[in-house]
Amino acid sequence: MNTYFQSFCVYLSKVENLKKNSLDAYSRDISLLMRFCEEQDINDWESITPGIIHDYVKMLQQNEKSNATINRHLASQRRFFRYLVQEGVITTAPEQHMERPKVERKQIEVLSKDQIEQLFLKIDRRSVAGLRDLIMLRLLYESGIKVSELIGLDVRDLNLKGRYLVATENDSTRTVYYSRETSKYLKKYFQLREGFDAVNEDMPLFINCYQTRLSRQGFWKTLKRTAVKADIEQSITPHTLRHSFAVHQLQNGVQLKTLQSMLGHSDIASTQVYENFLESRIV
Structure with a gap:
């Protein structure tokens, strides 16, 4: 799993020209997903199902992550799995039908x-x-x-x-x-x-x-x-x-x-x- 994760990071850096902050965010999100999968004895990306993604989201919710944070994780996954489809590693993205949690807008603060x-x-x-x-x-x-x-x-x-x-x-x-x-x-x-x-x-x-x-x-x-x-x-x-x-x-x-x-x-x-x-x- 780590091989494709590393190649994805190189792709984002060299092909997509992402800045360090964005690269770090993708790296953290996908690394956490990898650790979660390993704990479920899943050792390849082809074995990840929509049910696994659903359980991953439940884990984030149990850890009191905000809906905005959960949506960011799902966005990172969407980009990563799109890359895996592009590379022929998987045929469909397991998170594509996952419903995004609703995020309530905070009241904006403005200075005079x-x-x-x-x-x-x-x-x-x-x-x-x-x-x-x-x-x-x-x-x-x-x-x-x-x-x-x-x-x-x-x-x-x-x-x-x-x-x-x-x-x-x-x-x-x-x-x-x-x-x-x-x-x-x-x-x-x-x-x-x-x-x-x-x-x-x-x-x-x-x-x-x-x-x-x-x-x-x-x-x-x-x-x-x-x-x-x-x-x-x-x-x-x-x-x-x-x-x-x-x-x-x-x-x-x-x-x-x-x-x-x-x-x-x-x-x-x-x-x-x-x-x-x-x-x-x-x-």
Whole structure:
């Protein structure tokens, strides 16, 4: 089983060009499925039936995994089994008729424009790390980029002259734009960043003190510390800035269809959440 799992990971990396965060997520999900199958004395992918997948989902539920997490596991399986069908290992995917648990939408959290400005002001931009944090916060709010896309950016994804980024998630890419002021901070960040090489396109755009890619958890901690300094009492996450971007764009008169494209939503129903939010309260 492990042989096909490893070849799948290579396929995602070399053929699909997935970023490390996405690769790690697929690896964790399929590894857990493999361990579950081995515990059931199943040693090849051909022996996995819809009943096994059903039992696997029950195991996740017993371990108090959320419906959103279970759906992510099923999505990982769907892609993996599609690969096995493509390679001729199996003829049909055992999870294809599995019903997905319903996920209740959480109430979105949005910051006011004044709160956003306070976040920016509370960052010490005299250091390389401070400049990095300011740029990342500004990009989240100015472009609506997802934090997973932001963390996964490499040097090749940045176009300073055109003031845009190529954001990648799974097998889809989109172009997001940022302001002249953020462009100014980016140029200064590169000037001060130790070991920066614009020619090395594989270099992570945002790094930590160990010169490796900044993690999502590391950035989240920075955001929480900055929120405390800015006297923001509500609980916020990087996604709060994306929500704020969407709501403020609608307030500025951007059309829903345009916002859908800016956010990279495949279904406009996902974008309509922000329109409904505005109708229910004043931000």
